[in-house]
Amino acid sequence: MGAKVRLKRSVLVGIIFILLAANAVTLLLYFAKSEADAGSSRLAGTETAAAVGKETISRESWMYEMEQRYGKEVLRELINHKVMRQLAEKYDIKVTDEELDKEITLIKSIYNSYDKDLMGSEAILKERVRTELLLEKIVTKDVDIPDKEIEKYYNENQDQYSIPEMFNLSQIVAETREEAEQMAKEVKDGSNFQALAMERSIDDVSAVQGGNIGYIPAGSHILSGDAADVIQTLDKGELSKVVELEGKYYIFLLNDKLDPHDYSLKDVKDQIRRRLAMEQVEKSMKPEDFWKELNVEWFYKESL
Numbered sequence: 001m002g003a004k005v006r007l008k009r010s011v012l013v014g015i016i017f018i019l020l021a022a023n024a025v026t027l028l029l030y031f032a033k034s035e036a037d038a039g040s041s042r043l044a045g046t047e048t049a050a051a052v053g054k055e056t057i058s059r060e061s062w063m064y065e066m067e068q069r070y071g072k073e074v075l076r077e078l079i080n081h082k083v084m085r086q087l088a089e090k091y092d093i094k095v096t097d098e099e100l101d102k103e104i105t106l107i108k109s110i111y112n113s114y115d116k117d118l119m120g121s122e123a124i125l126k127e128r129v130r131t132e133l134l135l136e137k138i139v140t141k142d143v144d145i146p147d148k149e150i151e152k153y154y155n156e157n158q159d160q161y162s163i164p165e166m167f168n169l170s171q172i173v174a175e176t177r178e179e180a181e182q183m184a185k186e187v188k189d190g191s192n193f194q195a196l197a198m199e200r201s202i203d204d205v206s207a208v209q210g211g212n213i214g215y216i217p218a219g220s221h222i223l224s225g226d227a228a229d230v231i232q233t234l235d236k237g238e239l240s241k242v243v244e245l246e247g248k249y250y251i252f253l254l255n256d257k258l259d260p261h262d263y264s265l266k267d268v269k270d271q272i273r274r275r276l277a278m279e280q281v282e283k284s285m286k287p288e289d290f291w292k293e294l295n296v297e298w299f300y301k302e303s304l
């Protein structure tokens with residue numbers, strides 16, 4: 001598992017922040033939409049973003065706070081996406097959908113509950129991974145790696161490219177079957193699974209993650225006995241029946257599923273070449289290193 005983490009470090013570094021900032025982007029998009037739909041709100045026609053009793057929060061203060069907290073990093077990400085796309089056009093470099101899906105699958109295969117922010121938005125994750133792959137391809141475009149080295153790396157690390165069947169799960173744990181059945185009913189009636197997990201699950205570790213326990217490989221001790229049989233029957237987004245495990249009562253939510261896949265040397269040859277080439281690059285590169293080349297100007301005048 002440690003090797004797998006190192007395998008993905010160049011892609012994972014930096015993803016966390018942009019996904020944490022995703023909510024800010026969503027709010028900004030909502031703000032733009034609300035301007036167009038102003039007539040439908042009780043606050044329409046005003047500069048008020050919210051009302052709390054007799055007090056109000058102005059749109060100006062709302063937007064200022066968002067800009068102060070997230071503005072610089074969100075803008076930096078937007079610039080970096082454009083920088084890498086323009087450089088890719090300049091050097092005729094592309095990232096195919098197949099490459100992108102393969103990289104994301106490998107990222108998910110090492111994802112656990114402590115990385116839950118990495119999966120906050122599939123669309124943002126894809127954009128971030130695409131940008132990172134373009135960066136790696138541009139930085140290593142002139143580095144030559146012999147086929148023998150690539151084959152040697154593959155043979156020595158073949159387990160990294162063998163993905164078992166995996167289930168991305170969230171759970172709520174209760175002391176009694178009655179409590180678990182009651183919470184399952186509440187979820188089916190429309191209650192938010194994450195909120196219930198945080199408020200009432202007795203498993204403290206997963207509760208603070210909204211119940212999320214990450215991707216669990218088939219055959220794990222977590223997926224043993226009745227739990228394995230129940231989870232195997234679930235469709236994505238489906239809630240399980242109550243399962244008893246070691247005297248506690250669980251309900252599971254299947255968030256995602258990865259089918260098993262063994263990548264051949266041909267499948268991952270370009271990826272391994274890029275990885276070995278990155279090890280030969282003297283300086284750790286980032287998109288900001290190309291800003292001057294593309295004459296980037298931005299709102300923030302201080303250093304990057």
